[in-house]
Amino acid sequence: MSIQYLEKERIFTLHTLNSSYQMQVDKNGYLLHLYYGKRTSGNMDYLLFYSDRGFSGNPYIAGRDKTYSMDTLPQEYPTLGTGDYRNPALILRNSDGSFACALHYEGHRIMQGKYRLKGLPAVYAGEDEAQTLEIRMADPCTGVKVDLLYGIIPSLDIITRSAKISYEGEGTIHLEKVQASCLDFVGGDYDLISFNGRHAMERNFQRTGISHSCQVIGSRRGMSSHQYNPMIIVADRETTEDAGSCYAMSFVYSGGFKAEAEKDQTGGTRVLMGLMDDHFSYPLSRGETFLCPEVIMSYSGNGLSRLSHNLHKCIRRHICRGPHRDGARPILLNSWEGCYFDFNGEDIYRLAVEAMDLGIDLIVMDDGWFGKRDDDYSGLGDWFVNEDKLGESLGHLVKRITDLGIKFGIWFEPECISEDSDLYRAHPDWVLKIPGRDPVLARYQLVLDFSRKEVVDHIFDAVCNILDQGDISYVKWDFNRSIADFYSHDTEDQGKVLYDYMLGLYDFLERLLARYPDLLLEGCSGGGGRFDAGMLYYAPQIWCSDNTDAIDRLRIQYGTSFGYPISAVGSHVSAVPNHQTGRITPLATRGTVAMAGTFGYELDPALMPVEEKEEVRKQIMEYRRFRDLIHDGLYYRLTNPFMDETAAWMFVSEDGSRALVCAVMQNIHGASLPTYLRLKGLKPGTLYREEKSGRLYPAEGLMEAGYLLPVEMGSYNAYRIYFKEYDGEK
Ligand code: GLA
Numbered sequence: 001m002s003i004q005y006l007e008k009e010r011i012f013t014l015h016t017l018n019s020s021y022q023m024q025v026d027k028n029g030y031l032l033h034l035y036y037g038k039r040t041s042g043n044m045d046y047l048l049f050y051s052d053r054g055f056s057g058n059p060y061i062a063g064r065d066k067t068y069s070m071d072t073l074p075q076e077y078p079t080l081g082t083g084d085y086r087n088p089a090l091i092l093r094n095s096d097g098s099f100a101c102a103l104h105y106e107g108h109r110i111m112q113g114k115y116r117l118k119g120l121p122a123v124y125a126g127e128d129e130a131q132t133l134e135i136r137m138a139d140p141c142t143g144v145k146v147d148l149l150y151g152i153i154p155s156l157d158i159i160t161r162s163a164k165i166s167y168e169g170e171g172t173i174h175l176e177k178v179q180a181s182c183l184d185f186v187g188g189d190y191d192l193i194s195f196n197g198r199h200a201m202e203r204n205f206q207r208t209g210i211s212h213s214c215q216v217i218g219s220r221r222g223m224s225s226h227q228y229n230p231m232i233i234v235a236d237r238e239t240t241e242d243a244g245s246c247y248a249m250s251f252v253y254s255g256g257f258k259a260e261a262e263k264d265q266t267g268g269t270r271v272l273m274g275l276m277d278d279h280f281s282y283p284l285s286r287g288e289t290f291l292c293p294e295v296i297m298s299y300s301g302n303g304l305s306r307l308s309h310n311l312h313k314c315i316r317r318h319i320c321r322g323p324h325r326d327g328a329r330p331i332l333l334n335s336w337e338g339c340y341f342d343f344n345g346e347d348i349y350r351l352a353v354e355a356m357d358l359g360i361d362l363i364v365m366d367d368g369w370f371g372k373r374d375d376d377y378s379g380l381g382d383w384f385v386n387e388d389k390l391g392e393s394l395g396h397l398v399k400r401i402t403d404l405g406i407k408f409g410i411w412f413e414p415e416c417i418s419e420d421s422d423l424y425r426a427h428p429d430w431v432l433k434i435p436g437r438d439p440v441l442a443r444y445q446l447v448l449d450f451s452r453k454e455v456v457d458h459i460f461d462a463v464c465n466i467l468d469q470g471d472i473s474y475v476k477w478d479f480n481r482s483i484a485d486f487y488s489h490d491t492e493d494q495g496k497v498l499y500d501y502m503l504g505l506y507d508f509l510e511r512l513l514a515r516y517p518d519l520l521l522e523g524c525s526g527g528g529g530r531f532d533a534g535m536l537y538y539a540p541q542i543w544c545s546d547n548t549d550a551i552d553r554l555r556i557q558y559g560t561s562f563g564y565p566i567s568a569v570g571s572h573v574s575a576v577p578n579h580q581t582g583r584i585t586p587l588a589t590r591g592t593v594a595m596a597g598t599f600g601y602e603l604d605p606a607l608m609p610v611e612e613k614e615e616v617r618k619q620i621m622e623y624r625r626f627r628d629l630i631h632d633g634l635y636y637r638l639t640n641p642f643m644d645e646t647a648a649w650m651f652v653s654e655d656g657s658r659a660l661v662c663a664v665m666q667n668i669h670g671a672s673l674p675t676y677l678r679l680k681g682l683k684p685g686t687l688y689r690e691e692k693s694g695r696l697y698p699a700e701g702l703m704e705a706g707y708l709l710p711v712e713m714g715s716y717n718a719y720r721i722y723f724k725e726y727d728g729e730k
Contacts, residue, residue, distance in 0.1 A: 001015075001131075002014060002015050002016065002131050002152045002154045003015075003110050003131050003133045003150075003152060005108065005110070006043070009024065009043060009045065010024055010025040010026075010105075011023070011024045011034070011043055011045065012024070012108070012133065012135070014133065014150060014152050014159055015039060015152075015154065016039070016152060016153070016154040016155075016156070016157040016158065016159065016299075017039070017154055017155055017156075017157055018038065018039050018157050018299070018300075018301060019036070019037065019038065019039055019157050019159075019298075019299035019301075020035065020036075020037065020038070020039045020040045021035070021036045021150075021159055022034040022035040022036075022043070022044050023076045024045050025105040026073075028059065028061050028062070028068075028104075029104035029105045030059075030070065030073070030075070030082075030103075030104065030105075031075070031076040031077065031103070031105055031135065031137060031148075032048065032073055032074055032075060032076060033074040033075060033076045033182070033183070033184045034047060034048070034074070035047065036183060036185075036247065036297075036299060037245060037299060037301070038245070038299075038301045047074075047186050048073065048074070048186075049072075049186070049266070050065075050067035050068060050073075051067050051072065051266075052066040052067050053069060053071065053072055053265065053266070056069040056071035056072050056083070056085075056265075057069060057071065057083040058083070059082065059083065059102070069083060070082040070083045070084040071083055071084050071085055071086070072264075072265075072266050072268075074184035074185075074186055074268060075089075075182065075184055076148065076182065076184075077089050077090065077103060077137065077146065077148055077163065077182055078090070078182060078184075078270075079091070079092075079101040079102065079103055080092075080099055080100070080101065080177075081098075081099055081100030081101050081102060082100075082101075082102045086262060086264050086270050087214060087260045087262055087270060087272055088177065088179075089163075089177075089178075089179040089181075089182045089272055089274065090103075090146070090163070090165075090175075090177065090178060090179070091175075091176040091177035091277070092144065092165075092173050092174065092175050092176060093173060093174040093176055093281075094142055094144075094173050095142075095169065095170055095171025095172055095173055096171075099176075100141075101139045101142070101144055102139055102140070102141075103137035103138065103139055103144075103146055104137060104138060104139070104140060105135065105136075105137060106136040106137060106138045106145075107135075107136045108133065108134060108135045108136060109132075109133075109134045109136075110131065110132070110133055110134075111131065111132040111133075111134070112127050112128075112130075112131060112132075113125070113126070113127040113130055113131070113132060114129075114130035114131075114132055114151040114153070114160070115132045115134070115149050115151055115162070117162060117291050117293065117294060118291065119291070119503050119506060119507065120252070120253070120291060120293050120294075120503070120506060120534075121252050121253070121293070121319070121506060121533070121534045121535075121536075121537030121538065122151075122160070122162070122252055122293075122294050122537070123151060123153070123158070123160050123252065123294065123296060123314060123318045123319060124318055124319075124321075125151070125153050125318055129153060129155070130151055130152060130153045130154075131151075131152050131154075132149065132150065132151050132152075133149075133150040133152070134147050134148070134149055134150075135147070135148040135150075142167075142169045142173070143167050143168030143169025143170070143286065144165070144166075144167055144168075144169070144173065145165070145166045145167070145168065146163055146164070146165050146166075147163065147164040147165075147166075148161070148163055149161065149162040149163065149164060149294070151294075153314065153318065156298075156310055156313050156314050156318075157298050157299055157300070157310045158296060158297070158298050158310060158314045158318075159297045159298070160252075160294045160295065160296050160297065161180050161181040161294060161295050161297060162180050162291065162292050162293065162294035162295070163178065163179075163180060163292045164289060164290070164291055164292070165178065165284065165289065165290045165292070166284070166287075166288065166289040166290075167284040167285065167286060167287070167288055167289075168286060168287070169286065170286070171285070172283050172284065172285045173283070173284050174281045174282060174283050174284075174495065175280075175281070175282040175284060175290055176277060176280070176281055177274075177275070177277035177280070178274055178275050178277075178280075178282075178290070178292045179258070179272045179273060179274025179275065179292070180251070180273060180274040180275075180292045180293060180294050180295040181249055181272065181273050181274065181295040181297060182270065182271070182272050183234070183247065183249075183269075183270070183271045183272075183297075184268055184269070184270050185234075185268060185269040185270075185271075186268050187267050187268065188236070188269065189209065189210075189236075189237050190209075190210045190234050190235065190236065190237070190261075190269050191207050191208065191209055191210065191234070191235045191236075191237055191239070192207070192208055192209075192210050192215055192232060192233075192234060192261045192271075193205065193206065193207045193232065193233035193234075193235060193304075193562070194206050194217050194228065194229070194232050194233075194259070195228065195229040195231065195559045195560075195562070195563075196217070196227060196228055196229075197226050197227060197228075197229075197556075197559075198226055198227060199226050199526050199527065199529065199546065200526075200527060200545060200546045200547040200552075200580055201226075201545070201547060201552065201555075201556065202226045202229070202527065202528040202529070202531065202544070202545050202556055202559070202560075203229050203528065203531070203556055203559030203560050204555060204556075204559055204642070205555075205558065205559045205562070205640070205642060207235075209237070210234070210261045210262070210263050210269055210271075211263055212263045212264075213262070213263075214260055214261070214262045215260065215261045215262070216258065216259070216260050217232070217258075217259050218256065218257050218258035218259060218276050219256045219257055219276060220256050220276050220278045220279060221256060221482030221483060222255055222256055222279075222447075222482060222483030222486070222498050222501065223254060223255065223256070223479065223482060223483065223525060223529055223530050224251075224253070224254050224255070224256075224257060224529070224530050224531065224532040224534070224535075225482070225529055225530075226525075226526065226527070226528060226529040228259075229531065229532070229559075229563070230250065230251035230253065230257040230259070230273070230532050230533075231248065231249070231250040231251070231311075231532075231533075231562070231563035231564075232248070232249050232259050232261075232271075232273065233246055233247065233248050233249075233304065233307065233562065234246065234247045234249075234261065234269075234271050235247070235304070239303055239304065240303050240304070241303050241304045241305045241636075241637060241680075242302065242303040242305060242680070243302065243303045244301075244302075244303050245299070245300070245301050246299070246300050246303065246304055246307050247271075247297065247298070247299050247300075247307075248296070248297060248298045248307050248310070248311055248563065249271065249273045249295050249296070249297055250295065250296040250297075250311060250315075250532075250533050250563050251273055251274070251293065251294075251295050251532065251533065251534070252293055252294050252295070252296060252319070252532075252533040252534050252537070253275070253293035253502070253532065253533075253534040254502065254505070254530050254532050254534040254535045255275075255276070255498055255499065255501070255502040255534075256275065256276030256278070256279070256280075256498060257273065257274070257275060257276055258272075258273070258274060258275065258276045258277060259271070259272065259273040260272045260273075273295050274292055274293075274295070275292065275293070275499070279486045279494075279495070279497075279498055280495055280498065280499065281493070281494075281495025281496075282493075282495055282496050282499060283493050283495070283496060293534065296311065296314060296315075296533060298310040298311055298314070304562065304637075305636055305637065305680065305681075307562075308561060308562050308563070308635065308637075309634055309635070311562075311563050311564070311565075312564070312565035312566075312635065313565075315533055315536055315564060315565050315568065316565045316567055316568075316631075316632075319533050319536050319537050320536055320537070320540040320567075320568070321513075321537065321538075321540075322513060322517065322540070323517070323518055324520045324540050324541075325540055328624075328627055328628075329520070329540075329541060329567070329598045329627075329631075330361035330362040330407060330473075330474070330520070331359075331360050331361050331362070331599050331600055331601075331620055331623065331624075332360065332361065332362040332363070332364055332409065332474070332572075332600035332601070333351060333352075333354075333355040333358075333360045333362070333363050333364065333600060333601045333602070333605070334364040334366055334476075334572060334600060334601070334602045335347075335348060335351060335363070335364060335365055335366045336366040336367065336411075336602055337548065337572075337574050337575065337579055337602040337603055338351065338575075338602065338603050338604035339351075339366075339368075339604070340368070341367065341368040341373065341374050341375055341376075342368075342374075343365075343368065344389060344390055344391045345390035345391045345392040345396075345397045346391060348363065348365050348390075348397060348401070349397065349400055349401060350606065351363055351604070351605070352400075352401040352404055352406050352408075353404065354604075354605035354606055355406055355601075355605070356404050356405060356406045357605075357613075358601075358605060358613060358616050358617055358620060359617055359620040359621065360406070360600075360601065360620065361406065361407055362406065362407040362408070362409050362473065362474055363401060363406055363407070363408060363409065364409040364410065364411065364474060364476060365397075365408070365409070365410050365411065366411040366476065367411050367413070367478075368389075369385060369386060369389070369390060369394075369410070369411075370382060370383055370384060370385060370386055370466075371383070371384060371386060371421060371422070372386070372420070372421075373386065374389075376443050376444060376445070377418065377420060377444050378418045378420035378421060378444075379418055379420070379421055380413055380416045380417050380418040380421060380445055381416070381417035381418060381421040381422070381423030381424060381448070381459075382421045382422050382423055383412070383414075383459070383462035383463060383465070383466055384462075385466065385469070393469070394466065394469045394470055395469045395470045397470075398469065398470025398471055398472060399470060399471075402470070402471050407471075407473040407474065408470065408471065408472055408473065408474075409472065409473060409474025409475065409476065409520075410466070410467075410472055410474070410475060410476070411475075411476045411478060412463060412466075412475055412476070412477060412478065413477075413478040413479060413480060414448075414459045414463055414477065414508065415447060415448055415450055415459075415479050415505065416445045416446065416447055416448065416479065416480060416481065417430070417431055417445060417446050417447070417448050418444065418445050418446075419441075419444070419445075419446065424446070427455075429489040430448055430449055430452070430455045430458075430489075431446040431447060431448055431449060432446070432447045432448070432449050432483060432485050432486060432487055432488065432497070432501075433446060433485050433487060434485050434487040435487070435489075437485070439484070439485045440484035440485060442480075442481035442482060442484070443480050443481055445480065445481055446485075447481065447483050447485075449488050449489070449490065449497075449501070450501045450502075450504035450505050450508070451488050451490065451491070451496075451497050451498075451500035451501045451503075451504050452488065452490045452504070453504070455504075456504045456505075456507060456508050459508070460508055460511060460512070463512070464512075464515065467516060467519075472519075473518065473519065473520060474519070474520045474521075474522065475512075475519060475520075475521050475522070476522045476524055476543070477509075477521055477522070477523055477524060477539060478524040478525065478526075479524070479525040479526075479529070479530055480525065480526050481526075482529075483498070483501075486498055488500075506534075506538070509521070509538040509539075510538070512538075513538060520540070520541075521538055521539035521540075522539055522541050522542065522543060522570055522598075523535040523536070523538070523539035523541070523542035523543070524542065524543040524570075526546055527543055527544065527545035527546035527547065528542065528543065528544045528545045528556070528560070530542070531544065531560065531564065531568075533563075533564075536564070536568055540567065540568065541567065541568055541569070541570050541598045542568055542569070542570055543570040544556060544557065544560060544569045544570050544571055544597060546580065547580045547581070548572055548573075548574035548578060548579070548580065548602060549578040549580050549581040549583050549585070550578075550583075550585045550589050550590045550592075550593040550594075550664070550716070551581075551583060551585060551664070551666060551716060552580070552581060553571065553593050553594075554593060554641040554647040554664060554666065555641050555642060557569060557571065557593070557596055557597065558637060558640070558641050558642075558647070558649075561596075561635060561637060561649070565631075565635075566596055566597060566630055566631060566635055566651075567598060567631040567632075568598075569596065569597035569598065570597060570598050570600070571593065571594040571595075571596060571597030571598065571599065571600070572594055572599075572600040572601055572602040573587070573590040573591055573594045573600075573601045573602070573603070573616075573619070574590070574601075574602045574603050575603040575604070575607070576590075584715075585715070585716045586714070586715075586716060586717070586718065587612055587615050587616070587619075588615070588619075588717075588718050589664055589716045589717065589718035591615075591616075591619040591718075592662050592664060592718040592719075592720055593664065593718070595619075595622075595623050595626070595630065595662070595720075596630070596649065596662065599620075599623045599627075601616070622720070626651070626660055626722075629651050629653055629658055629660055630651050630660070632653075632654070633651040633652050633653050633654065633658075633660075634651070634652045634653075634654060634681055635649065635650075635651055636649060636650050636651075636652065636679075636680040636681050637649050638650055638661070638663075638677055638678065638679070638680065639677075641666065644666075645665065645666050645667040645675075646663055646664070646665055646666065646675050646677070646709070647663065647664045647666055648661065648662065648663040648664070648677050649661075649662055650662065650679060650680065650681070652680070652681035652682065656681065656682060656683035656686070656725070657683075657724065657725040658722075658723070658724055658725070659679065659681070659682060659688070659722070659723040659724075660720065660721070660722050660723075661677065661679060661707065661719075661720070661721040661722075661723070662718070662719070662720050662721075663675075663677060663709055663718065663719045663721075664716060664717070664718045664719075665709075665716060665717045665718075666716070668713070668714065668715060668717075672711050674708055674709070674711060675708070675709040675711075676705060676706030676707065676708055676709075677706050677707045677709060678702075678703060678704070678705075678706040678707075679702040679703050679706070679707055679723075680703060682699040682702060682703055682723075683699055683725065684699050684700060684703075685699065685700075686698075686699045686725055686726070687699070687725075687726040688702065688723040688724065688725060688726060689723065689724050689725075689726045690721060690722070690723055691721075691722040691723070691724065692721070692722075696726055697723070702723075707721065
């Protein structure tokens, strides 16, 4: 049993293979957090420290006991109004206007299998793989009930958390802040690792100490965002890739989020993650329920690599769904950087012929095929094929291409609308826009009001109408702006619009996959602006960044790898000089970097010299050969490209018998020093044969002293080195 409840002590313990999580209902009915960390069999209530702290008030029920304060005790789901002045997980406004809520234990249920969240993406698992704990908390003074949900996948060291809030009282309450998870550490010094960025430079790694301040990251953009990713890690100060304790929180949601870390007056550390509370004030009347999207938590006592492995496995097998979850993803050629808006049907057909010749599986017709769309000023919303531009019908083009034996994919941006579009002229009230105010434009476009069912239904029908015109196997789902005007013409309660918008989006995606079960969706939002576990529930791969420069990608993909599996990372080889940076890198280097993802190309092959085409053919064959190792193997970061001149990583099969090491020299100097790459994850006591040289290497040598990279002249050289366990054969 992964969930235990001790009746007498009222202690809940959640056990995974290597971790334990513990909480206790105390004498006054409050739910206190006791412990999260290395697996233990004992009780941790000895950690509770009661002391008289001035200005930390005491619940009335404590009587004259000044040492009992919600302000100092570790909480499981802190609320505003109990005398706990640290960051709360829940803030609500009661129907009488007051903000207080004090949750007390009412009961619990332990269930086999993992809970589901209706209408929201969430981790799923088989009945025998997971358990659920539901703890019912209630405010005795109002009709507020909160079910705290815990899903445990023991084999992966994963615990998920969510909260279901319902109201049974009079009038209407408003939820002003709802977080899914809270961790109160009673002592210690921790670091916060987070991933910040910007368009075309997402998920830069940052590690800072958690101090007596409140560190907040989040997004009030109505999307998870390029600027901060909804995945954070809390680590002991001395934790490294290979050793030490660390904890992850990954939000399974693609809208706004907030994550907070704070060291409190007693030296404790509180970390929270959940919904962004700006633009949020969700009404609940009697009988209504609100579901908070969930957070995936994991603990590793063996450093950051292990933590990433836990998250990778969880997302790969328990978030991603459908036939493409495990299968080989197609190698694709996307038209964007090769053609931008300037193409016709014949150009796309020509790309497909080139693609076929190179061994590519799928051609994607990107932005520009619909409405009036020769640039980004117009056309979004008008999902009608521009046959004049293509010079043929979509059905005809798709048939010509699929007849070649190559698959066809297409680009959409269903949530957005151009002012210059027939749809906007017909339904100006279908956009998020505040009456009487000029809207904020971004890329000259507005956002459709997906909180309204009729809007979702209209776009859904339009998208299906396109997909029904031919054998279309892939859709790139783009979203190219942040939301700014949070106003729906359909409600009085603007505080619910953004959450309902996300429900509308998820409903659309769910219906789309139900209708086209074999469709492969690739998420995108100006590259990686919505790279989160929520989108991965629908789209098992996401275009990682609009930046295809191989050297910048080293950092972007390094940051992404902490929380997300390689199979989720859309990565393409593009032309040089690179369109985002102007940098020139060798084709081999671009190939090596793009292979750490779902591989593809984004260029016009007709412009490549014959030798380069031959190299591309070889890259493709090599990727096919290693695809299972890359997607299903364990991924190890060998260096930190922000600090080290060599960027290196490796994939090791779970049984340790095969390993692919990749390295890119970010810099070159005169009289270069040798680079010894210390490999990871090999089987001790084993000899490995390196394929190209045929040379044998002992695992310990490779892991302790390192593999000596060749010292060669040239800029940005890359290496792919394949090792196989040596079983004595020649
Ligand atoms: C976004 C995407 C690109 C491309 C363009 C098309 O920027 O990230 O890959 O699809 O839109 O407009």
